[in-house]
Amino acid sequence: MKKSIMALSAALLLGGVASAQKVAFEEYTLDNGLHVILHNDPSAPVVVTSVMYHVGAKDENPERTGFAHFFEHLLFEGTENIKKGEWFKMVSSNGGTNNANTSDDRTYYYEVFPSNNLELGLWMESERMMHPVINQIGVDTQNEVVKEEKRLRMDNQPYGNLINEVKKNMFVNHPYRWSPIGSMAHLDAATLEEFQAFNKKFYIPNNAVLVVAGQIDIVQTKEWIQKYFGTIKKGTPVTKQTFVEQPITKSFNATYQDPNIQIPMLVASYRTPSMKTRDARVLDLISSYLSNGKSSKLYKKIVDEKKMALEIGAVNLSQEDYGMYVLYGLPMAPSTSEDITKEIDEEILKVQTDLISEKDFQKLQNTYDNQFVNANSNLEGIAENLAKYYMLYGDINLINSEIELYHSITREEIREVAKKYLNPNQRLILDYVPSTEKAQN
Template sequence: MRSNFRVALIAGSIVLSQVFAVTASAAPSAHPERSSLVEDIRFKVEKFQLDNGLTVILHEDHSAPIYSYHQWFRVGPRHEDPRRTGLAHFFEHLMFKGTDKYPGKKWERIIQANGGSNNAFTSRDYTGYYEDMPSGTLELIIDIESDRMRNLNMKQDEIDSEREVVKEERRFRVENSIIGAMYEALFSTVFKVHNYRWPVIGSMTHLNATKREEFKAFYDQFYAPNNSVVVVVGAFDSGDAKKWIKKYYGDYKKSEIPAETSKKEPVQRGQRSVTLRRAVQSPTVMVGFQAPKAGHDDAYAFDLLSNILSNGNSSRLYNRLVYREQRATSISSWAYTAQEAGIFNITSELKPGQDVDRSLMSIYGEVYKLRNGLVSEAELEKAKNQVMTDTVNQLRTVSGKARALAAAEIIYGDYSAVFTDLDKYNKVTREQIQNVAKSYLKPEQRSVIRMLPKE
C-alpha cells in the first residue's frame, strides 16, 4: 500500500503520489509481453519557459467545462535553515492572506463566487497551490496567482495570527496525534544528516522565534518565476493562456536560488529504536528503513513490494498479524521516495495487551521471507494491476492530470515521467523485488518506533 501522505504529501512514482479507489477493470493488464504502455495513457502536452525562468505546462481537455490551475514552487523543508524550520509550510498559510490588489478575503470571495475551489500543500521538496475552476475565468486566476507570487503583503498582524494557527496545527497533527508524533520520530531517526530529518511543520521554538524580515527573505528567495512551475489542464485555449501568462508573469525578475545544503545520508549500520509514551490504550509500532529516491530503478520495485506486503485483506502482513495471529487491528506499509532519498515504513496498531516484541517479530518474519524467497507470479501480477489502476484513475480528472504533471516536472525536471512510469512498473521482476528486500530491508538498517501506554 502506497502512502497518500506523499503528496502533501508523494512515492516511487510521482504519478502515483496519491491513493485512488481501485477498480480492477479500469487499468491495462500488466502482461510482460506488452513492450510498452506509454501510448495507452499519453496525451498532448505543451511546455515552454519564459525568459525569467518560469516553466509552463499546458494540456487542453475539453471533456468538461472546467480547468485546474497549479502553481508549484521548488521549496520545501529540505531547503530551510535548520535554525528556522517550518517556513515552507508557514507560507502555505501566508499565501492566502493576499496582496494589495487581491486581499485574502476578496480573493476567497472571487473564487467562491465563480464556483471554484482552491487549496495548497507542502511536501519535503516543494510547495503547491491550486484552483479548480469553471471555464472562462483563466485570465483572472493567472492575474491572482502571478500577483501573489511576488507581491504578498506579509503584514505583522497577519503573521502573528497565522503563527498561532500553525502552532495549533502542530499541536493537533503532531503533539496530540499518535501517528503524527511517530512520523516525526521516524524521519528524525532514519535521517541523521539529511535535511529530511526535520519536520515539515517546524518546531514550536522556531515557529515562535521567526521574525517578519526572515519570512520576507525566504519569500524573496524562493517565490520567484525561475523557482516555479505553472500547470494548466482543462477546458481553455492554449493561445490565450500563453498570452496571459506572458502578460502577467513576464516582467518578474529571476531570484538567486541558494545552493543546496542537504548532505547524503550514510548507510545505516545498526538498528535504531525510539520509544514514545502517551495516554493510549493499545501500542502502535513503526518499522522504517532507508529507501531509494524518486526515479531510481529500485523505487518501482519498492512500490510493488509494499503493495504485496499490505494492500488488502489477502496481503501478507494483514493475513498474518490481523487474521491468523490476531495481534493487530490494522497494518499498512508505504514507500515514501522523495527527490533525494526515501523511507519504507510498516505501521501497525496492535490490540490492547499484545506483546510488542512478539508482534515485531511477526513483522520481521514477513520481511525475512521477502529477502529469502521470490514472491509468486500471482502476487506480482496483482500488485502491477493495482498500481496501474491507480495511475489510470488519477489521470481521468483535470486536477489529477495537473498534479501528476507538476510533480513529475518538479521532481524529475521532466513531466514525461507521467507517461513512462507504467513501463517501469511493468518491467519489474520477482528477482528485482527480492534484490530490493535484500539490499534495503536488513535488520541492521531498520529503525523501530514504539508508541506505548504511559506507565
C-alpha cells in the same frame, strides 16, 4: 489455450486503457525562468491553474523550521491588489475552489475555475508570486492558525506524531529529520525580515513551474501567461544543498510516549533511496505485496490468521532525496511488539529468499495499472502530476511512461532489492507507547 486467450485479452485491454489515459502537454520557459506546462482537455468547461515552487521543509534553516508550511498559509493573506481576507471570497464568488499543500520537497498552490475564468486564475497566481503582502499582521494571524493546526493534527491526535518521531530518528544530517509543520518556538522567534527574505529567495519564477490544465485555448492562454507572469523579475538562482546520510548498518531503538493513546504501537522503519531511482519503484511493489490492504501478506497472517494484532500496515514515503518504508502494528494481547517483529521478519525473509508467485506478481501489476489510471483520472491530479514529474523527477514524460518502468520490474529484482534494503540491521525499531501525562491543550 484458454489461458493464452485470456492473457492476450488482458494485454489488449491494458493497451487500450493506457492509450486512452495518455496525457498530452506542451511546455516552454519564459525569459524569467518560469517553466510553463499546458494541457488542453476540452471534455469539460473547467480549468486548473497551479504553481509548484521548489521549496519545502528541507530548504529551511534548522533554527527556523516550519517556514515553507507557514508560507503555504501566509501567501493567501493577500497581495498589493487583493485585500486581506478577499482571496477566498474572490475564488468562491467566481465559481472556483482552491487549496495548497507543502511537503519536505515542494509547495503547491492551485485553483479550479470554470474555464471562462482562466484569466482570473492566472492573474491571482501571478499576484501571489509578484505582489504578496508580507507584514506583521499577516504573520501573527497565520502563526495562530498554524499552532491550532499542529494541536489538531499532531499534539492532540492519537498517533499524531508517529511519522515525526520516525523522521527525527532516521535522519542525522538531512533536513528530512524535522516535519514540514516545524517548530512553533522557531516560528515565534522569527522576525518579519526573516519571513520576507524567505519569500524573496524561494517564491520566484525561476524556482517554479506553472501548470494550466483543462478546456483552454492554447494561443490565448500563452498571451495571458506572458501578460501576467512575463513581467515578474527573475530571482537569484536557488542553490540546493546536498545532504548525505551514512548507511544504517546496525538496528537501533527509540521510544516515544504519546499522551493520546492507550494501545502501544510497534514501528519499524527502513531508509530507502530517492523516489527517482529504479530501486525505489521496486520497493513500492514490495511494500504493496507485504502490507497494502487486507489481502497483503502481513495483514492476512498477523491480523486475520494468527490474530496477533489489531492492525498492521505501512507507509511508503518516497521523496526527492531519500525515502522511508515504515511498518506499524498494534499488538493484541498476549502478543507483544517483539512477537509481531518476528512475524514481519519471517515474511520479509521469504521475499529475500524465494521468488514471489506468478499470481502475486500479476496482482501487483494489476494494482499499479489501476493506480496509474486513477492518478490521471481528473484534471486536478493531472495538473499536480505534471508539476511533480517536471520539478522533482526532471522528466514530465513519466506521467505517461512511469507505468512501463513498473512493468519492466522482474520477480528476481524484487528478491534482490528486498535483500539490499530490508534487513534487521538496517532499521529503526520505535516503541510508540502510552504516556501517563495528559494530552497537550
